[in-house]
Amino acid sequence: MEGSLRSSDKTPKNERETRDSVIIRFAGDSGDGMQLTGSQFALSSAIVGNDLATFPDFPAEIRAPAGTTFGVSAFQIHFSAQHILTPGDEPEVLVAMNPAALKVHLTDLDPGGMIVIDRDSFSEKNLRKAGYHTNPIEDQSLEGYRVLALDMSRLTQAAVKPFGLSQKDSLRCKNMWALGLMMWMYDRNREPTINWLQQKFANRSEIAGANIAALNAGHAFGETAELPDLGQGYAVPRAEIAPGEYRAVTGSEALAWGLAAGAHLADLKLVFASYPITPASNLLHILAGLKAQGIVTFQAEDEIAAACAAIGASYAGSIGVTSSAGPGVALKTEAIGLAVVAELPLIVINSQRSGPSTGMPTKAEQSDLFQAVHGRNADTPLVVLAAHSPANCFAMAIEAIRLGTKYMTPVILLTDGYLANASEPWLIPNIENLETFPVKFHTEPNGFHPFMRNEETLARAWAVPGTPGLEHRIGGLEKDYSTSNISYDPANHQRMTEVRAKKISGIADELALQEISFGPSEGSLAVVGWGSTFGAIEEAVHAVDEEGLKVAHIHIDYLNPMPKNMASLLSGYKSILVPEMNSGQLVKLLRSAYLVPAEGLNKVTGQPFKVKEISSAIRAKLGNKK
């Protein structure tokens, strides 16, 4: 992030200038293929050996009218020779395929940053659609930026001419032209993208050929055009990364594979019941493609049915999983309550998005923490976990299944729209080497009743239909502690309520103590976060550390129950700052549970925190004016 295009030192003309870290944002119309362009650039950067993080940002509309600002789709990639954790704050290169993309994204561009523009798309009509009265390329409004206004459409059309495509199809190759140029600029290898194009369009060789020609033409243009100030382009050296086999993984992929792995480690069938909802649907798509792994997916008629089918699956001896975003989880609430009282394992995944109600479906928020912890009728405790990065979704999915089956409880696993879509390199684990936790169903009829408990965990016996001698009835009505028959006895309800609470709070006994991810174990300030803010907080405390501000970062993955040492850990800091993409939820949980003077830093724009937003807040908090 520190490296900037402006700091163009006196590098010899025939050598690439070395950069430590670069942030590029590709932006264009929904139909311009920006997500593909960005992910191909990300892949080529991973292969170079850079550390990287990406952030796709796309509209909720599938095909918004072309050229409009609300139809703009963007993909940001941060690649570096250092270890990085976020897609970066401000891009220093903005590739804008049309006026609307420029209009929407210019505000984020680093002052003095570079804008690569398809000049051909800046027609009067497109300018008007984007709300420009004059052409920004010509009216000096881009002064201070380095503008590369290129005839991208025309150059693309010329490059793909031999393939005889229609004008429309020819123009659809211009994202590859832009990608080719950027690959030249940062010295990336085109080979993986060429292979990918050949595979993707295996049955349409003219389309594959045209796209490859456009990619090569963009690259050649960079090499030969002698663009002002660019010299020979840049190089971003490889980062120091732990050895092993890697791949890029989005949160949705890591989550899906984590669920599959968790079920495998528990020696259970995975039944995944879901209903399409943005941004959670990808999970259903990925798992539906894992039939060879014996995974059952069920696209239910609604959110409620999805939750109920998952509970039915767990009742019969699978691990039932359902997933949604906040509005869908609201519908599942009553069913989750049943799983709490029936004490069945159930994994509920909430890919949080901006709300309330439908809100902004493709934008991320962390505003369902209260819903997860408290959002049910009555005293209805369950386990709440949060994943803190795309790759971490894998481990947390396994952990959710482990805890759910061990304690016979629903587990809500919180992710968000940012984690679901963002990607990062992932050291691919060997699933066969992961620790197993095979479930043993109860089979002994002697003395059995369904709510007989394991003395240590307080988990009830899991006896599944089909087991002779264990026939029993469970349901939403309160059960007698000693016989499991229906009971309206006042003292029994008190006891059962307490035992359900104690079972969940007792899980803290086995959880690893809360660690400090960076910084001192006591001092003036701890920044406490949860979920997808991990990267931004971590980079912010590192940044202020370099300025001599010793600030701790504590990131909570286990939100209910919290690790046992949380009270003593937090008491070591004079003040506590809690950045959250909501109006202040974890901050209230911490204040009420631990009576600590925590204060919130809240953002609900639908965009992730920028590092500098957190580092500025830290400085302000510590009275440091820098």
Next chain:
Amino acid sequence: MTATPRMENLKPNDFASDQEVRWCPGCGDYAILKAVQRTLSEEGAQRENTVFVSGIGCSSRLPYYMSTYGFHTIHGRAPAFATGIKLTNPALDVWVITGDGDGLSIGGNHLMHVLRRNVDLQILLFNNETYGLTKGQYSPTSRPGTRSPSSPSGSLDSPFLPCVLALGAGANFVARGVDTAVKDLSATFKRARSFSGTAFIEIFQNCLVYNDKVFSNFTDREVTSELQVVTMHGLPLIFGTEKNKGLRFDPVRVELEVVTLGENGITEEDVLVHDETNRTLAALLAAMQPPNHPMAIGILYSNSVATYESQVYSQIAAARNGGANLDDVIRRGHTWRVNG
């Protein structure tokens, strides 16, 4: 679902749990419970492989009175829980117990979808045209003008005909029974149990506290013969005390008309023969209402197609054949190696 042969079938009472039945004395539910227990006994069912799943309402207490596995779930959602159970273990014999409020009002969506999917279940819908457990409000099957605590001036809603709804949703087995006709009910249950797919059975069930005698217009002993036609596959649709009434197809009005044998030259030849695989005929039978037509009782429609869960597992089996393991899956696509 196929029972391993036993020396002796369990008796109906062996399917009763030790819990005291808490329905109102004289409730039609008792008779239905007996018919269910009798069916399981006669079918040689095993307790451990039988699961009763219910929602909320008077009828939904039934699982507690069975000595099998049982899950008393939440209002209206039993079909969804049952689907999850069958997706885990297709070998289980799963019965869904619901009512007109539970199954058609709050749970209408799940009922429709489970029917069209054809999950292998028996769904017993106890229709008493009232919300009994909440003290007698009108229900989605109540006839217009029903006076109840929530409709003191008479209800305004047009009612569902459950079997018409089921056929419309794509059900492949639709039947009707009357609570007091235990023997016939049991025969219908047996057919339902052996049917591979979702078997939907509407049972006219008398709620003597809130809606007593609501079906007496066609279930009273003295009118049964005249106002019920029992559908038997392959047999003419003949009814009446004198067995002289029949159903004939009226091609002009596209409906069933009641004809009298021996009048106007009408003979048995003119009377429709019941074909339970004919969905159109089933829809016409299901729509008939007394007093102008008899109520059709018995199996209105039965046409076997592949069950949902069997197809789910066929797809899985096809994919498994030569499929990759999970370690391979997570290595698919572009990977790269970082050397130490």
